[in-house]
Amino acid sequence: xxxxxTSALRExxxxxxxxxxxPAFVLxxxxxxKPYECDGLAAYRHLPLIVVLPETIDDVQKIMRICHAEQVxxxxxxxxxxxxxxxxxxxxxxxxxxxxxxxxxxxxKPNLCATVQPGVRNLAISEAAKPxxxxxxxxxxxxxxxxxxxxxxxxxxxxxxxxYGLTVNNLLSVTIxxxxxxxxxxxxxxxxxxxxxxxxxxxxSEGMLGIVVEITVKLxxxxxxxxxxxxxxxxxxxxxxxVADLIAEGILPAGLEMMDQxxxxxxxxxxxxxxxxxxxxxxxxEVDGDNEEVSEEIARVRQRLTDSGATEVRTAKDDNExxxxxxxxxxxxxxxxxxSPDYYCMDGTIPRKHLPYILREINRLGExxxxxxxxxxxxxxGNLHPLILYNGNEPGEIERAEAFGGKILEACVEVGxxxxxxxxxxxxxxxxxxxxxxxxxxxxxxxVKAAFDxxxxxxxxxxxxxxxxxxxxxxxxxxxxxxxxPHLERF
Amino acid sequence: xxxxTQQLIDxxxxxxxxxxxxxxxxGNSKDFLQACTANDTLEMTSHAGVVNYEPTELVLTARAGTxxxxxxKLLADNGQYLSFEPPHFSENTTIGGAVASGMGGPRxxxxxAPRDVLLGCRLLTxxxxxxxxxxxxxxxxxxxxxxxxxxGAQGSLGVLLEVSLKVLPAxxxxxxxxxxxxxxxxxxxxRELAAKPIPLSGVCFANGQLYIRLSGAHASVNAWSKKIxxxxxxxxxxxxxxxxxxxxxxFDRSQPVWRISLPPAAPSLACADSxxxxxxxxxxWIISNAAPEQIKAEALNLKGHAKQFYGNALPEPWAMSSxxxxxxxxxxxxxxxxxxxxxxxxTHANL
Ligand SMILES: Cc1cc2nc3c(=O)[nH]c(=O)nc-3n(C[C@H](O)[C@H](O)[C@H](O)COP(=O)(O)OP(=O)(O)OC[C@H]3O[C@@H](n4cnc5c(N)ncnc54)[C@H](O)[C@@H]3O)c2cc1C
Numbered sequence: 153x154x155x156x157x158t159s160a161l162r163e164x165x166x167x168x169x170x171x172x173x174x175p176a177f178v179l180x181x182x183x184x185x186k187p188y189e190c191d192g193l194a195a196y197r198h199l200p201l202i203v204v205l206p207e208t209i210d211d212v213q214k215i216m217r218i219c220h221a222e223q224v225x226x227x228x229x230x231x232x233x234x235x236x237x238x239x240x241x242x243x244x245x246x247x248x249x250x251x252x253x254x255x256x257x258x259x260x261k262p263n264l265c266a267t268v269q270p271g272v273r274n275l276a277i278s279e280a281a282k283p284x285x286x287x288x289x290x291x292x293x294x295x296x297x298x299x300x301x302x303x304x305x306x307x308x309x310x311x312x313x314x315x316y317g318l319t320v321n322n323l324l325s326v327t328i329x330x331x332x333x334x335x336x337x338x339x340x341x342x343x344x345x346x347x348x349x350x351x352x353x354x355x356x357s358e359g360m361l362g363i364v365v366e367i368t369v370k371l372x373x374x375x376x377x378x379x380x381x382x383x384x385x386x387x388x389x390x391x392x393x394x395v396a397d398l399i400a401e402g403i404l405p406a407g408l409e410m411m412d413q414x415x416x417x418x419x420x421x422x423x424x425x426x427x428x429x430x431x432x433x434x435x436x437x438e439v440d441g442d443n444e445e446v447s448e449e450i451a452r453v454r455q456r457l458t459d460s461g462a463t464e465v466r467t468a469k470d471d472n473e474x475x476x477x478x479x480x481x482x483x484x485x486x487x488x489x490x491x492s493p494d495y496y497c498m499d500g501t502i503p504r505k506h507l508p509y510i511l512r513e514i515n516r517l518g519e520x521x522x523x524x525x526x527x528x529x530x531x532x533x534g535n536l537h538p539l540i541l542y543n544g545n546e547p548g549e550i551e552r553a554e555a556f557g558g559k560i561l562e563a564c565v566e567v568g569x570x571x572x573x574x575x576x577x578x579x580x581x582x583x584x585x586x587x588x589x590x591x592x593x594x595x596x597x598x599x600v601k602a603a604f605d606x607x608x609x610x611x612x613x614x615x616x617x618x619x620x621x622x623x624x625x626x627x628x629x630x631x632x633x634x635x636x637x638p639h640l641e642r643f
Numbered sequence: 644x645x646x647x648t649q650q651l652i653d654x655x656x657x658x659x660x661x662x663x664x665x666x667x668x669x670g671n672s673k674d675f676l677q678a679c680t681a682n683d684t685l686e687m688t689s690h691a692g693v694v695n696y697e698p699t700e701l702v703l704t705a706r707a708g709t710x711x712x713x714x715x716k717l718l719a720d721n722g723q724y725l726s727f728e729p730p731h732f733s734e735n736t737t738i739g740g741a742v743a744s745g746m747g748g749p750r751x752x753x754x755x756a757p758r759d760v761l762l763g764c765r766l767l768t769x770x771x772x773x774x775x776x777x778x779x780x781x782x783x784x785x786x787x788x789x790x791x792x793x794x795g796a797q798g799s800l801g802v803l804l805e806v807s808l809k810v811l812p813a814x815x816x817x818x819x820x821x822x823x824x825x826x827x828x829x830x831x832x833x834r835e836l837a838a839k840p841i842p843l844s845g846v847c848f849a850n851g852q853l854y855i856r857l858s859g860a861h862a863s864v865n866a867w868s869k870k871i872x873x874x875x876x877x878x879x880x881x882x883x884x885x886x887x888x889x890x891x892x893x894f895d896r897s898q899p900v901w902r903i904s905l906p907p908a909a910p911s912l913a914c915a916d917s918x919x920x921x922x923x924x925x926x927x928w929i930i931s932n933a934a935p936e937q938i939k940a941e942a943l944n945l946k947g948h949a950k951q952f953y954g955n956a957l958p959e960p961w962a963m964s965s966x967x968x969x970x971x972x973x974x975x976x977x978x979x980x981x982x983x984x985x986x987x988x989x990t991h992a993n994l
Contacts (some may be wrong), residue, residue: 262834262908285838307784318782320791321759334968341946342904343751343925344795347963347973347991352758352791356784373840396699402722402812442840444862501780503700533781573782581785588785593774596979600787603975616786 153244161224162202165246168218169204173211177252179203188247191232191239192294193580195496195550200227200241205249209327209335209365212248216363217333219246225609226331228359230271230302233294235497236578238306238358238614245612248363250301256280257366263341265324267368270301274308277369286371289316292574293482301364307356309574311407311481312438314532318574320355322370328354328362331605339368353600358576359611361604378406378440380474381453383462384431388412391433392507394460395531398437401456403449407438408532412511414491415484415526415539422487425480426473428464435462435531436477484528485539492541495526496553500564501573504534513563514538521556523549535573536564562587577615585615586622594619646706647690648773648804654685655802656771658985665985667798669708670735673744676952677797678960680989685802687739694805695779698723702762702779704807707739714738724813726754730887739803745795748887749845749856752837752907752922758794760809766793767802769981779807792976797961798987799994800980814858816865817844819882820873822853826911826918829853833923834908841867845883846923849891854882886921889952893919893928899954901938903927905947912945914938928952935959960992 153161162180169178179185180202189197201224206212219226225245232239241247253269256277260266261284266277274295278287291310292298298308304326309318316322325339339351354361385391391410398405411419412433420427427434435457439449450467457465468474480487488495502510507529514525528537538560542553561571561584571577571584585594597616601608617625658665666681668674669688691708698721705714711729718724728748729741742764747756763777766789777783777790793803824832829848836846842859855871857864868875876882885891894900903912907924914937915929931938935951942949951959963973970993977984977994 260906260908261838263906264837265906307788309782314781317755317759320788321755330968330972332968336964336966336968340904340948341906341909342948343747343922344745344756344904345964346948346961347969348800348976349745349758349792349795350964350969350972352788352794356788361787373838375840399701399812400699402815404812441842441860442863442866444866445842445860448860448862501782503697503702503779505697505700530782535782568778569780570778570783570785572785573780574784576784577786585785592772593776593786596768596774596789597786599979600789600976603972603979 158201158244161222165202165218165222165224169215172214173204173206177205177207188229188241188249191229191234191237193235193237193240193578195544196237196240196579198241198243200247201244203247203249205252207252209329212329212363212365213333213335215246215248216329216331219609220332220607223607223609225612226363227611228301228305228363230299230305231273231297233298234302234306234578235499235575236572236580238576238578238611240579242613250299253301253365259284259371261286264371265368266371267366268300270304270364270367271299274298274300274303281371282374285374287374288369289322289372290319293485300367300369304355304364304367305357305359306574306576309530309533309535311409311478311530313530314408315404315406316372320352323351323355324368324370326351326354326364327366328364330362331607331609356576358578358615360601360615361610363610375440376442377446378438378474379446379450380436380438380468380477381450381457382427382466382468382477383435383437383457384428384464385433385435385461386431386463388433388511389508390461391435392504394435394457394462395504397460398453398456401452403452403456405437405453405532406440407436409436409481410434410529410531411481411484412527414524415488415528416480418487418491418526419480419484422490423476423479423483425476427480431463436481481528488526488539488541493543493545496540496542496557497575498538498540498557498560499535499572499575500561500569501533501535502564502567502569504531506567506569509567510536510563514560517556517559521552523553523556530573533573534569558584579614582615582617582621583625585617586625591619591622594622645689645692651685651690651767651802651804652771652773655767655769655985658683659769659771659983662983663985664988666987667802669737669740670710670733672732672736673740676958677987678958678989679987681987687737688735690804693717700779701781701810702807703810704779704805705738706805707737707803709738710734711736711738711741718810719813722813723810725760725808726750726811727756727760728754728887729757730889732888738806742794742806743796743798743803749847749883749921752925753843756794758791761790761794761806762809763807764790764793764803765805767804769801769983769985773804777807781809797990799977799991801986814842814844816861817856817858818864818868819876819880820855820857820868820871821876822855822873823851824848824853826920830911830920830924833920836871837907837923841871843923847886848920849886849893856883891919894953896953898930899932899951901929901931901949901951903929903942903947903949905942905945909945909947912941914941961990963991963993
């Protein structure tokens, strides 16, 4: 599109949006659009064509109808904490921010659920539910900032998801506006709904199947007590084995996290969590339940960790120390940010038994690319976050960091894992999708998208690569004769 | 105990070529719920066997035709279990059928449904292609969550060849308490219990009794059972199995028995002649002679939905969502996975 056409389109959209959205929330000037040019993956930036911040569901429907008529793509944005470029704007597209959808509509104590708008912060739900003795279980480390709509779009996890599940396990219903501007509810007031489980399908769909405008989440009763044990190990492998030993013992911890030496050192320097900085790795193991149960389980956990070779096992002596142990873990990303000019966060998952292999592989690849990595690990569920340290001002380093990250993810796929456990594919991991899925499955994903969004207007170009892109990426070969769904366009 | 993939592919491809239709049949235990009109069957029980199970990974992968009893036995031998407590209905029930039906047992509100534990699947599509979605890892958000979409799809979107499920350590202690209460008192009590951090694994009102099942660590189960109070049910009482498999007297096959799924605190249904409350309120079984439209309308009004299970001459097709804008989306999904509509025709209404 020519510059002239682009400005004309921007003006036309602005005029239409301003007829129902307060003009202060239709941002067309470059300086106003600038803050929206990236999400948490700041290396990728695009200025959106226009930004609009609607206030009501009706506004969202109107916006979608206009964009549908104009054939303009739309990218939804929650809090912009995503780490895979999912909310990265399109230069020819509308950026639709849900920031003004910030109301908790209802805390329904009798039914143990809350109905909220998508822009509500994750932590705000638990805070609002607390007076009722309830909380919302999934707790991503970004929970003070990220929005529940973004959590639905990414199927966010947290440090407690081994026991309490991911976002998908904690939803009752989600109301979406479709690409055509229709309003539909997926799920029901009960635990299941008629027809296909579209609630599961929309969760983790990265804003590509619909705009989430209202969400009903499950709330759980707050446990009487939670206690955390920290164990230090002088080998990462021993720590990995200790995790398997705990599970073999029949213990299902509420949280089970591992940090390696570089990340625990960084976290210690940053928040003074009280971690033993000389350790090669630490495990944080949280147990919750009622008083007697927690005492019983903590004793078992301590014994098991000692038998598995921990050099030190420390139970948080009070709530303050427990909060400090977790603060170190939850601040691991920013802490690593302090020891390196830049860092690049990866998000692979593996069958847990392959942890020692993957860690060795990360070290080996680090030497190949001349970069270091710090590792944070949702050990209970096999979700690894290598944080690659680099300096964006050094020519070529970011490219090396990206190549290094890509190789780590491919190694995860090789051992039967996935290129993303909770951060989503976005734009960042789109090439690695070609390593995880053969062309038939990728083609099917495009067909699933087309079932919801026939024109491909919702967040196009993210999450699912085109077959051409995969062909270029070189990880696979397509024979034209075998092409399935030939009616679908190959971008 | 064998891999029958090739034969299944051949049969699907031949149906695809010859424009015939297939009814996917596992243990046939849920036939009473299938209004399928296919002209041939795709027999799954010979495609059986556990493919991978490592207790410390908390994942089990099995071919779809594997009997549930076999899986449960294997898990129990390793101190683990399927948290969604699948209904058996018959001894032959297969894991593929359990997942495809989407049904959870009495532990559903706390232990989830098949959708919650399904980590991945191998799927045979309507064009005879084998695809793999999800995997054997706990977390995976690469691509759309196609495997969870298969849970509860009643086979209308494809043939589950293999499923990978999250399994959990079995609770070390389980006891059941009973209290003599009226329906109203029982419903109120269940909602009070559900709002507390009690290790509940079943809460049901049947036949003038409230049944409260607790599962967890010894200390916790003992402490809560003292606080809650009531009669202890004998260990060998099979109440929960009979509830799970609809073997209680309430599920009299000659009466119109309806399942209503709705918000757990919703009031009793006016159209019910008698009610069994499960899932701490979230699943009601009612016997009702009211007109089907009236029962469905009442359920919808309470933000739930209704389906008749017993007492009808022929099984009623499963309903699709009645929201108008979802109609074309659901149809396009069906066509994506099964373009010639060869699987389980008639199973879903208006698909
Ligand atoms: C320090 C840090 C720690 C983190 N820790 C975790 C963690 O522990 N676990 C975890 O899972 N993630 C974590 N994240 C990643 C991120 O916070 C999550 O992915 C979060 O769910 C994104 O929410 P958001 O509101 O910021 O979404 P955004 O970044 O705004 O958007 C993310 C995606 O969702 C789409 N989207 C947003 N809102 C909607 C909507 N209403 N309707 C449709 N689509 C929508 C966007 O288009 C985009 O594709 C972390 C991020 C940071 C910066």
